[in-house]
Amino acid sequence: MNPRGIVAVLVLAALVWASASFLRLDASGIFSLEALGAFGRYIVSFFPPDTSGPFLVKLWTGTLETLAISALATLLAALGGMLIALPAAGRFGALAKYAARLLLNALRSIPELVFAAIMVIAAGLGPFAGTLALALHTTGVLGRLFAEALENTPREPAEALLHAGSPRVAAFFYGTLPNVLPQCVAYSLYRWEINIRMAAVLGFVGAGGLGQMLHVSLSLFHQQQASAVIAAMLAVVIVVDEASALVRRRMGA
Amino acid sequence: MRLSAPALAARDPAALPRLALAALALLALWPGLRLTEFNPAVLLDPANAVPMGRFLAQFLPPALTPEFLLLVGRATLETLAIATVGTAAAFAIAFPLSLVTTASLSLSSIGPARDWRLYRLLRYPARLLLVLLRGIPELVWALLFVRAVGLGATAGVLALAITYGGMLGKVYAEIYESSATRPARALLEAGAGRLQAVFYGVLPQALPEMVSYTVYRWECAVRASVIMGFVGAGGLGQQLELSMRMLAGAEACTILVVFLLLVLLADALSALLRRWLA
Numbered sequence: 001m002n003p004r005g006i007v008a009v010l011v012l013a014a015l016v017w018a019s020a021s022f023l024r025l026d027a028s029g030i031f032s033l034e035a036l037g038a039f040g041r042y043i044v045s046f047f048p049p050d051t052s053g054p055f056l057v058k059l060w061t062g063t064l065e066t067l068a069i070s071a072l073a074t075l076l077a078a079l080g081g082m083l084i085a086l087p088a089a090g091r092f093g094a095l096a097k098y099a100a101r102l103l104l105n106a107l108r109s110i111p112e113l114v115f116a117a118i119m120v121i122a123a124g125l126g127p128f129a130g131t132l133a134l135a136l137h138t139t140g141v142l143g144r145l146f147a148e149a150l151e152n153t154p155r156e157p158a159e160a161l162l163h164a165g166s167p168r169v170a171a172f173f174y175g176t177l178p179n180v181l182p183q184c185v186a187y188s189l190y191r192w193e194i195n196i197r198m199a200a201v202l203g204f205v206g207a208g209g210l211g212q213m214l215h216v217s218l219s220l221f222h223q224q225q226a227s228a229v230i231a232a233m234l235a236v237v238i239v240v241d242e243a244s245a246l247v248r249r250r251m252g253a
Numbered sequence: 254m255r256l257s258a259p260a261l262a263a264r265d266p267a268a269l270p271r272l273a274l275a276a277l278a279l280l281a282l283w284p285g286l287r288l289t290e291f292n293p294a295v296l297l298d299p300a301n302a303v304p305m306g307r308f309l310a311q312f313l314p315p316a317l318t319p320e321f322l323l324l325v326g327r328a329t330l331e332t333l334a335i336a337t338v339g340t341a342a343a344f345a346i347a348f349p350l351s352l353v354t355t356a357s358l359s360l361s362s363i364g365p366a367r368d369w370r371l372y373r374l375l376r377y378p379a380r381l382l383l384v385l386l387r388g389i390p391e392l393v394w395a396l397l398f399v400r401a402v403g404l405g406a407t408a409g410v411l412a413l414a415i416t417y418g419g420m421l422g423k424v425y426a427e428i429y430e431s432s433a434t435r436p437a438r439a440l441l442e443a444g445a446g447r448l449q450a451v452f453y454g455v456l457p458q459a460l461p462e463m464v465s466y467t468v469y470r471w472e473c474a475v476r477a478s479v480i481m482g483f484v485g486a487g488g489l490g491q492q493l494e495l496s497m498r499m500l501a502g503a504e505a506c507t508i509l510v511v512f513l514l515l516v517l518l519a520d521a522l523s524a525l526l527r528r529w530l531a
Contacts, residue, residue, distance in 0.1 A: 012341075015337055016337055018334075019333070019334035019335075020338050022330060023338065023406045023487075025407060025410065030407065030411075038401075039402075042400070042401050065288050068289050069288075071285055072285050072286065075282070109513055109516060111479070113392075114509070117483065117493075117494065117497050121301070121304060121497070121500070122296055122302075122305040123295050123296055124295060124300075128290045128291055128295065131291065174265075197390065204396060204483065214393065218396060218397070218400060233389070233390070234385075234388050237388055238388060
């Protein structure tokens with residue numbers, strides 16, 4: 001090991017120790033027999049998961065709601081992102097460019113869950129708040145990616161159309177958009193995958209979907225329903241993971 | 254520019270199929286709109302718009318009283334501490350699991366070894382454990398731990414340790430698999446034990462990448478620990494949730510600004526560390 005490595009390890013150990021003592025973490029309390037016993041009983045209370053018919057129907061609805069929230073939010077974000085990406089790529093002057101970039105950065109750096117907490121105030125409890133929250137954050141992410149795609153696409157096709165007398169809007173739709181569209185669609189699908197996972201947990205602040213079901217059942221101490229909801233979340237995540245891996249392999253990426 | 258449909262079709266032969274596709278997509282969207290209770294009108298409903306307007310109007314000026322700033326400062330330190338201890342604990346979970354799950358370090362794939370069936374049997378549950386740990390989002394773990402150990406930082410640390418343990422374990426195993434296995438194999442074939450082979454054959458090559466990824470994960474952990482605060486797992490997020498619940502816009506604004514600065518700082522620090530260690 002080189003001296004830099006040794007210094008790094010020592011500094012790290014000191015930081016971890018300082019952090020743990022700042023938090024007053026009580027390892028012996030957490031891992032005491034009594035605490036472990038209580039924890040064990042808590043875990044056991046989650047089994048068996050509730051698989052009664054009516055609850056499974058609710059679970060299915062919750063899963064569909066989660067999928068719908070993520071899909072609609074991604075679609076809204078793709079449209080909004082494209083709208084903001086045009087000025088952000090510098091197509092309407094320098095001032096509009098910086099304003100649009102600032103807006104995109106602000107949207108991107110505020111986490112979905114914070115937006116969700118705000119949107120619950122603005123739109124009331126329920127899936128619509130979750131959709132808006134996810135859409136706002138994703139607009140920031142996609143807008144930036146779209147703007148980069150627009151900046152990097154060749155200008156010649158659109159310019160050729162303009163020189164041939166085409167209006168600017170038509171030149172954009174037939175000269176620029178076909179070049180960037182595949183990339184934009186790929187980015188949007190990738191974000192959708194992330195948003196499905198996010199939509200499943202956004203409900204903790206009251207924004208609908210599986211998350212809200214989990215929060216409610218844990219608050220009412222219905223652990224067996226909670227474990228069924230967690231299993232559904234896990235299933236959604238695994239299915240989405242596998243499906244996206246399959247699509248990627250098929251597309252040879 | 255406005256064109257009637259036939260005129261458009263005359264100029265663009267692909268227009269009609271495209272319009273049909275768009276109509277089909279809109280049709281498919283309908284159930285989604287129903288399921289998400291999509292209704293922008295509720296935003297303008299006075300029952301929502303008035304409290305929201307009041308909340309946003311309070312954002313300026315942000316709350317800057319000394320006692321509130323002290324509270325936020327403490328919460329920020331708590332968030333950083335949760336991320337640091339959580340990542341360290343995640344490493345402690347991930348490192349042994351990554352060694353167990355790496356197939357290229359298996360003795361049985363080299364030649365006759367004692368107990369190889371036992372080791373192979375060990376590998377599958379370890380992999381399953383890693384999938385379970387990282388498959389359940391950290392926010393869910395946080396919610397569960399808040400119920401089990403109470404509100405506060407402990408729940409956040411445990412949730413981070415578990416989820417990030419699963420992620421780090423998987424990535425470490427991938428790093429071992431992708432780095433050259435020759436040195437480790439040579440050591441194993443010369444009769445070294447598995448641990449010796451790991452420490453002298455694998456780690457020297459894999460370490461820089463592992464450290465870099467772990468530092469990056471710490472950066473993510475800072476963000477995650479703020480978010481987990483929303484379900485009661487301590488730190489800045491818990492403060493933010495309290496302020497929002499009381500519709501205290503000025504406090505929420507201060508905390509949001511501090512959060513953005515914190516993320517920028519963690520970003521810069523992690524980039525600096527990774528360059529220094531490279």
